[in-house]
Amino acid sequence: MNKRSIEEYIKENKKEFDFNTPSDQLWARIEAGLDKEKVKKKSGMPFWLGIAASLILIMTVTFMYTSRKGGKQELEIADISPVYGKKEMKFASLIEEKKDSLQVFAKKNPVLYKQFSSDLNQLDGDYEKLKKELQHSPNQEVVVRAMVKNLELQLQVINQQLSIINEVNQIKEENQI
Numbered sequence: 001m002n003k004r005s006i007e008e009y010i011k012e013n014k015k016e017f018d019f020n021t022p023s024d025q026l027w028a029r030i031e032a033g034l035d036k037e038k039v040k041k042k043s044g045m046p047f048w049l050g051i052a053a054s055l056i057l058i059m060t061v062t063f064m065y066t067s068r069k070g071g072k073q074e075l076e077i078a079d080i081s082p083v084y085g086k087k088e089m090k091f092a093s094l095i096e097e098k099k100d101s102l103q104v105f106a107k108k109n110p111v112l113y114k115q116f117s118s119d120l121n122q123l124d125g126d127y128e129k130l131k132k133e134l135q136h137s138p139n140q141e142v143v144v145r146a147m148v149k150n151l152e153l154q155l156q157v158i159n160q161q162l163s164i165i166n167e168v169n170q171i172k173e174e175n176q177i
Contacts, residue, residue, distance in 0.1 A: 077147060077148070105169075112165070119157055120154060130146050130147045
């Protein structure tokens with residue numbers, strides 16, 4: 001049906017809409033159905049028991065979460081020595097910056113880059129071992145110094161590698177001329 005036919009139907013049968021009401025039997029059935037709904041009672045546990053169970057559940061989850069989080073927290077250099085922590089951040093950012101520079105040269109000379117990467121990966125592996133050792137070491141200050149020294153060494157190696165790459169590039173340019 002389209003909109004006009006509905007409007008026409010309503011106009012033609014308006015009197016029936018106004019005068020026809022549901023029968024008394026229909027209203028009696030509706031009232032009986034409403035009475036049945038009132039009779040039905042909620043079955044189950046009392047309201048306060050549900051609240052208590054919810055609180056216990058929330059407390060259990062919170063306890064489990066905090067106990068796991070507290071147990072897995074790793075000891076950092078800055079926790080032991082703020083001075084060495086600042087040095088670590090400085091060296092780590094410089095190393096990442098220089099590694100990005102090395103990757104630029106990787107396309108031009110992949111063999112040389114592979115050798116350089118293996119040297120850096122070995123130093124990085126040593127750093128990770130020291131980091132694990134820090135968690136259980138009785139003399140953490142010595143381990144922290146070794147970690148910072150490792151980062152210094154990584155930075156020196158990267159600087160030497162960049163210097164070598166620049167020399168190789170200069171030699172290639174001179175040979176092309």
